[in-house]
Amino acid sequence: MRVGLIAVSGVRIYNDRLTRVGLTLPGFFERARTIASMPSLGLLTLAAVTPERFQVEYVEFPEFDADGLDALSFDIVGISSFTAKSDVMYRIADHLRARGVTVILGGLHVTLCPEEAVRHADAVVAGEGEKIWPRLLADWEQGKLKKVYRNAGFRDVDLAETPAPRYDLLDVSRYNRLPVQTARGCHLDCEFCAASKIFGGYKVKPVDRVIRDIRAAKGRWRHPFIELADDNTFVNKRWSKDLVRAIADEEIHWFTETDVSVADDPELLDLLARSGCRQLLIGFESPRAASLEGIEAHNWKSRRHDRYRRAIDAIQGRGISVNGCFIVGLDEDTPDIFEEVESFVKSTSLVEVQVTVLSPFPGTALYRRLQAEGRLLAEKFWERCTLFDVTFQPRRMSVEDLEQGLEHLMESLYSADERRRRRLRFIEIARNRRKEAS
Numbered sequence: 001m002r003v004g005l006i007a008v009s010g011v012r013i014y015n016d017r018l019t020r021v022g023l024t025l026p027g028f029f030e031r032a033r034t035i036a037s038m039p040s041l042g043l044l045t046l047a048a049v050t051p052e053r054f055q056v057e058y059v060e061f062p063e064f065d066a067d068g069l070d071a072l073s074f075d076i077v078g079i080s081s082f083t084a085k086s087d088v089m090y091r092i093a094d095h096l097r098a099r100g101v102t103v104i105l106g107g108l109h110v111t112l113c114p115e116e117a118v119r120h121a122d123a124v125v126a127g128e129g130e131k132i133w134p135r136l137l138a139d140w141e142q143g144k145l146k147k148v149y150r151n152a153g154f155r156d157v158d159l160a161e162t163p164a165p166r167y168d169l170l171d172v173s174r175y176n177r178l179p180v181q182t183a184r185g186c187h188l189d190c191e192f193c194a195a196s197k198i199f200g201g202y203k204v205k206p207v208d209r210v211i212r213d214i215r216a217a218k219g220r221w222r223h224p225f226i227e228l229a230d231d232n233t234f235v236n237k238r239w240s241k242d243l244v245r246a247i248a249d250e251e252i253h254w255f256t257e258t259d260v261s262v263a264d265d266p267e268l269l270d271l272l273a274r275s276g277c278r279q280l281l282i283g284f285e286s287p288r289a290a291s292l293e294g295i296e297a298h299n300w301k302s303r304r305h306d307r308y309r310r311a312i313d314a315i316q317g318r319g320i321s322v323n324g325c326f327i328v329g330l331d332e333d334t335p336d337i338f339e340e341v342e343s344f345v346k347s348t349s350l351v352e353v354q355v356t357v358l359s360p361f362p363g364t365a366l367y368r369r370l371q372a373e374g375r376l377l378a379e380k381f382w383e384r385c386t387l388f389d390v391t392f393q394p395r396r397m398s399v400e401d402l403e404q405g406l407e408h409l410m411e412s413l414y415s416a417d418e419r420r421r422r423r424l425r426f427i428e429i430a431r432n433r434r435k436e437a438s
């Protein structure tokens, strides 16, 4: 039996002006290309738990392509997509089902909206797939497929037991980086986060298993650039240090996402510097303290707000660039927030920046609150969950203010001159550091 695993990936933006601006901005364009060229770790993981009696293949369809789909010959497919492209996933699902292929849908969006997804599928999987997928395939063989499969709970899947993702299914020449996961979940509870609380907690993969996965990636690509597909890698600092020490022996370059507390631990930063870590992505969210109030239950970020500059210097001073993420459209953001973000970025040594629009993904606390306040521009706007399109009424500015402010901010922060200036500054910091060390 032939099993197809179909990733619906790629980036999408509706705001035409922003798309035009984006296409002429090298910084933005490069990041978009990076994003468009990462394989789905979720599906490579499912491939690894697919019993050997099945023949399994991994394919990507960033858009609906009837001819491409008709050229496939699978008996059953598993499809995964994020919210922004859920419409493409459903179109593909409907097309394949009309041709007699059994269609299973899963992943984050399906976990959040199973009732919607089930209208386009023979079965849907809500939650992590490792345990369910082999069971589901067995049910299908016996003609006993159920409509909805759910995990018993977040502890159902033990990351010590998941096999290495099937990187061998990839044509690695198509990618500029490969994903490896070390942890699921996050200790923070940000109102807008569409991931960390969805599966229900925080758990780590034993370090030796992470190294096994990195080696599996290296088996396909000798010196891969590894992107850790974690919500927040360094929550548990003791485990993090063991992890980073072990990664250092693998001679790879890597990137991950974490929170600003990483900068509070000089030992961890020193280990990171020696481990091949090239960049840390950190959600600063806003330079304005008031805008950070209430975005998560314990005001963790707003309490650390005054340490942002020091944190950036501490990390970058070790030769690791920081990719600082900012959200515009938060409730306390007024039309002057754009200038504030711009001057914050320009007055720090930040090398990379990502500015996105507050986005109420389905299933999030933010979605529920904005819906209750009557501030959603439409009930369902999944294809606009791109992080660049406005889907709600901001509290202290108009929709146009938010759109135009973002556009100007992007023009300023991603211009060739501004990027060159940031890069040169980073090189200077690294040079000074080497001088001090010698």
Ligand code: B12
Binding pocket: 008, 009, 010, 011, 012, 034, 035, 036, 037, 038, 039, 040, 041, 042, 043, 045, 046, 077, 078, 079, 080, 081, 082, 083, 084, 085, 104, 105, 106, 107, 108, 109, 125, 127, 128, 129, 130, 133, 179, 181, 185, 192, 193, 194, 195, 196, 228, 229, 230, 231, 361, 362, 385, 386, 387
């Ligand atoms: C790595 C990552 C990326 C990578 C790789 C994406 C890819 N091609 O897979 C890159 C950098 C490219 C990326 C890009 C974007 N991302 Co991203 N990303 C993540 C991150 C940090 C980890 C995803 C991951 O690999 N997890 C590891 C795997 C093992 O888990 P998984 O995919 O969930 O799969 C498991 C289950 O879901 C299930 N499963 C998954 N698919 C299927 C299918 C079937 C059939 C079955 C049975 C089961 C199943 O089984 C798997 C094993 O348990 C998540 C956060 C998160 N925790 O999910 C954000 C996240 C998924 N990203 C998000 C967003 C918004 C984006 C962007 C839109 C941002 C942007 N504009 O730049 C783009 C969109 C890209 C796109 N359209 O494809 C949001 C998505 C919210 C949503 N509801 O859609 C998240 C949740 C971040 C957040 N906190 O809000 N991302």
